[in-house]
Amino acid sequence: MAAAEGQWVLMATGRSPTNIAVIKYWGKRDEALILPVNDSISVTLDPDHLSATTTVAVSPSFPSDRMWLNGKEISLSGGRFQSCLREIRKRARDFEDEKKGINIKREDWEKLHVHIASYNNFPTAAGLASSAAGLACFVFTLGKIMNVKEDYGELSSIARQGSGSACRSIYGGFVKWCMGKKDDGSDSIAVQLADETHWNDLVIIIAVVSSKQKETSSTSGMRDSVETSPLLQYRAQTVVPSRVLKMEEAIKNHDFESFAKLTCADSNQFHAVCLDTSPPIFYMNDTSHRIISLVEKWNHSEGTPQVAYTFDAGPNAVLIAQNRKTAALLLRKLLYYFPPEDKDLSSYLVGDKSILGDAGLHSIKDVEALPAPPEMKIPDQKFMGDVSYFICIRLGAGPKVVADESQALIDAVTGLPKGL
Amino acid sequence: MAAAEGQWVLMATGRSPTNIAVIKYWGKRDEALILPVNDSISVTLDPDHLSATTTVAVSPSFPSDRMWLNGKEISLSGGRFQSCLREIRKRARDFEDEKKGINIKREDWEKLHVHIASYNNFPTAAGLASSAAGLACFVFTLGKIMNVKEDYGELSSIARQGSGSACRSIYGGFVKWCMGKKDDGSDSIAVQLADETHWNDLVIIIAVVSSKQKETSSTSGMRDSVETSPLLQYRAQTVVPSRVLKMEEAIKNHDFESFAKLTCADSNQFHAVCLDTSPPIFYMNDTSHRIISLVEKWNHSEGTPQVAYTFDAGPNAVLIAQNRKTAALLLRKLLYYFPPEDKDLSSYLVGDKSILGDAGLHSIKDVEALPAPPEMKIPDQKFMGDVSYFICIRLGAGPKVVADESQALIDAVTGLPKGL
Known part of the structure; x- marks a missing residue:
């Protein structure tokens, strides 16, 4: 590993919207892969008011993967988080930041641990599809930091394995989750029907x-x-x-x-x-x-x-x-x-x-x-x-990188959630 | 008409139970004949606690058909009452009471008017199938006074035209309403699956x-x-x-x-x-x-x-x-x-x-x-x-004649509901 000193912390922050289905998803044909029994269609909601923000930090100094939701540490051992982590790591690519002296090879990602902090700007318990926004953001931000180049369709298929409706939060506007036919779920992806500007009276x-x-x-x-x-x-x-x-x-x-x-x-x-x-x-x-x-x-x-x-x-x-x-x-x-x-x-x-x-x-x-x-x-x-x-x-856009580093949820020095 | 003086009032009183479906009737394939889209099964409830009591009076002195429900006059002009009246009158037979000097020929029933008083021993508005008990009792008691000899299956088919679920109140115990196949509805009748003694633990x-x-x-x-x-x-x-x-x-x-x-x-x-x-x-x-x-x-x-x-x-x-x-x-x-x-x-x-x-x-x-x-x-x-x-x-029996004339709801002299 090039960044051998182990002192650096690499971070990325993303924000993802929630979505509300207008043709409902109810029923899986495969529980493990989260493959639905029918197509569904949703509208994506404005992330300014309802969204998840997630910071992923990577450092050779992290001994294990950890996650905090709304400031409280939660277990990452669940199958759904593990599926998403595994699928993104599989697609990770070489990454280099000359200025910071970070150089990560594709195969290094398997050994690097992540710290993930996520925050919903609305009550998690309010039943407003917080898991859709949260898992979409989890996958989107992991993909960013690991320099994943796959298209949004493939990202949606990974988010789907975290929480079914999360796949629809990968896009803004009007989104269709195509149930797909394949047993491996690779064609069970979301597609954007129209972006949020298409019908902006709603x-x-x-x-x-x-x-x-x-x-x-x-x-x-x-x-x-x-x-x-x-x-x-x-x-x-x-x-x-x-x-x-x-x-x-x-x-x-x-x-x-x-x-x-x-x-x-x-x-x-x-x-x-x-x-x-x-x-x-x-x-x-x-x-x-x-x-x-x-x-x-x-x-x-x-x-x-x-x-x-x-x-x-x-x-x-x-x-x-x-x-x-x-x-x-x-x-x-x-x-x-x-x-x-x-x-x-x-x-x-x-x-x-x-x-x-x-x-x-x-x-x-x-x-x-x-x-x-x-x-x-x-x-x-x-x-x-x-x-x-x-x-x-209103209707809103899909996931975005939060470029302003001051908005990161993790402290760049400690590698732990801010305020902890 | 033998009873030419016009002074007599002939009366019959019946009591019919209500019923609760355990396989539900919901949806008609023919609105006018009340033919259902599926079979249904019900249990008949003990008439001592939930039932309709109906007195039908006939007299040559009555100028028109009239009805009172729970003491209040209601219109008989609705299609459902009219269907039941018409079907029972069609099947009316000769009737003779030598003692009272009443002799009614089959064809006389078309010209004789009825007064009907009905009473539910439970709140009509409580949503406890009061129309099932009421219409079953209407048909049953009219059939008694008009000396109708048809079997209960045919009576149930007539009651059905008053209120669909009324056909199931023609029997006690466990009752099935067979949807039938014919367009004229003649095979859409109720049959008794078992009487109220069959499973009397319930x-x-x-x-x-x-x-x-x-x-x-x-x-x-x-x-x-x-x-x-x-x-x-x-x-x-x-x-x-x-x-x-x-x-x-x-x-x-x-x-x-x-x-x-x-x-x-x-x-x-x-x-x-x-x-x-x-x-x-x-x-x-x-x-x-x-x-x-x-x-x-x-x-x-x-x-x-x-x-x-x-x-x-x-x-x-x-x-x-x-x-x-x-x-x-x-x-x-x-x-x-x-x-x-x-x-x-x-x-x-x-x-x-x-x-x-x-x-x-x-x-x-x-x-x-x-x-x-x-x-x-x-x-x-x-x-x-x-x-x-x-x-x-408990479960209960089907319609019965109330032989005790003191329980009639109509005054034998005035031909009007008692207490009016």
């Missing part, structure tokens, strides 16, 4: 729903569904393929009506398959149902969809509005039924807070003065406390 | 769940499902036929394990199809989910099902326990999580109240002292107020 509002229930993890939930739901295979083989084609068309043509109908129907069908599982899995709760009802009644009263909804493996509602004006109207309806418990609006709506101004909501007084949505026949019942907070967000 | 506890939501009627809900759910036809054509065969076997063999697994899976799949409908239909709420979770965890911890659950078009849980001992244990678990809001136990558990003694619950103090079910990992959270009341009930 505005997303996420309702983070309070939940007392312990939720079934998506890993064990989808395993149970594959084993016990009589409807899952029919969905995967017969329903999803035509929906994927229609969704691709809808995205290409900015056809919001089709996009919304497909998104809502597919979210509902995914939760139907969960309910058809034994024992049944309930991810949505009464609050989720109320939000669906609010959107369905509004869409119905307008005669054409204004907003699409989709729910992942938890009660949070992801609401996709056709444009900023619709998003502002949606926010008014949501805040009418789900006003904040404390009076601080700015901590109740995070992300792109400027939507509050568009909605004419400058203070809690404006929220209290909101009229009941006329399309809702339910009388004046409100559900304060049932939503923890809202996030307003 | 004890049913119904949790009547409080709900603020306005529910989708089953008529419009199943129409929407047929039109929009991609999963419904697959369920009807592929999943249900094998379940029906297995359920018949389970009933024949008193095989509670199979009975429970099929019952729970089919309830969940029916609700999955509701969720797969556009817009989605939610009949179960968070309380329903909690009751399912309680049963699933208990069944899992015992290694074999102790209790089956099934939910119709509403949030109420129908829990079928293997025997009285299991039902008493179930009641203790239910009352731990869902204690009564007021201190009166005897109005919180209706029907067969003796189960309270079996469960060792003699007063509210005993309920307050209940230990947390050990199989539930959730800490000490309780949900007072989420269940309105419980009903304990």
Whole structure:
């Protein structure tokens, strides 16, 4: 090894977005390789508001691979991390930094250990696909530091082995995960359908729903569904393929009506398959149902969809509005039924807070003065406390290198997470 | 017409049970004739606690057909009542009561008008298949007074045209509604699989769940499902036929394990199809989910099902326990999580109240002292107020004539409901 003194620490930092599926992934045909039973399609969310940041450090002085998530050390021994590490190391190339006197040969990477620090800029437990952003970032940043030259398709296939939906976080905009046919999974990769500028009117509002229930993890939930739901295979083989084609068309043509109908129907069908599982899995709760009802009644009263909804493996509602004006109207309806418990609006709506101004909501007084949505026949019942907070967000780009070294999560001298 | 004076009033009173499907009926292939997309199987509930009582009066002095439900006049002009009236009148026969001087010829029935009074001994709005009991009783009692001699299969086919599931209330015990093949619906009839004495260990506890939501009627809900759910036809054509065969076997063999697994899976799949409908239909709420979770965890911890659950078009849980001992244990678990809001136990558990003694619950103090079910990992959270009341009930017999004339709902002199 050229850098023999063992004093250097080489670092790279990356940031990866999370994504929300509009055609859902639910069920694996291969548990180890994480090969799905159907294609899925997602939108990538703006990493400024929801993303994982990961710093990978390499040094001959590290005696073992270690990892910290949100400042807390976690085990890297799980099969999923190990798969990603192994696959990236396999593809590692010669690296040289003359200035720092670092020269790493392809075969050296097998012997060099890594320290990895990762941080989510949103609550991990909120059920907002933190593992998708995290594993995509893990693979992307490892690939950068190890000078991997493979294309993003191959990177997505590696990220897939960390967490299925992570493969879709390798791109921005609209992304399709092609299930592939091969037993080795090499063709189960993500492709970008369109980048985030293609349809940039869309505005997303996420309702983070309070939940007392312990939720079934998506890993064990989808395993149970594959084993016990009589409807899952029919969905995967017969329903999803035509929906994927229609969704691709809808995205290409900015056809919001089709996009919304497909998104809502597919979210509902995914939760139907969960309910058809034994024992049944309930991810949505009464609050989720109320939000669906609010959107369905509004869409119905307008005669054409204004907003699409989709729910992942938890009660949070992801609401996709056709444009900023619709998003502002949606926010008014949501805040009418789900006003904040404390009076601080700015901590109740995070992300792109400027939507509050568009909605004419400058203070809690404006929220209290909101009229009941006329399309809702339910009388004046409100559900304060049932939503923890809202996030307003746009579509966003794929993973990026964070060039500013001051943003690295690892200290270049100690090789340990900053602040430890 | 022999009874020319027009002074007589001829009356008959019948009582019919309600029923709960264990293999669900959801979806019609013919809306007018009420022909289903799949077979279904139900258990008939003890009419002492849940039933409809109907008195039909006939008199030449009645100028028109009229009906009262629970003391309130309702319109008989709906297609469903009219179908039943027409089909029974078609089959009416000569009737003679020498003592009263009544002699009605077959062809006279077309000209004689009826007064019908019906009463449910449980809340109509509670979502406990009141229409099944009501329409079965309507057809049964009309058939009695009009001296109809057709067998119960044909009566069930007429009741079916009043309310689909009413055809299953023509028999006690275990009943199968055969979907039939003919376009005219004449082979879409109910048959009895076994009477109520065949498997008389079963004890049913119904949790009547409080709900603020306005529910989708089953008529419009199943129409929407047929039109929009991609999963419904697959369920009807592929999943249900094998379940029906297995359920018949389970009933024949008193095989509670199979009975429970099929019952729970089919309830969940029916609700999955509701969720797969556009817009989605939610009949179960968070309380329903909690009751399912309680049963699933208990069944899992015992290694074999102790209790089956099934939910119709509403949030109420129908829990079928293997025997009285299991039902008493179930009641203790239910009352731990869902204690009564007021201190009166005897109005919180209706029907067969003796189960309270079996469960060792003699007063509210005993309920307050209940230990947390050990199989539930959730800490000490309780949900007072989420269940309105419980009903304990057994399987029961089919429709019966009420011979005691004092129990008639119509005054023999005025021809109008008593107490009007």
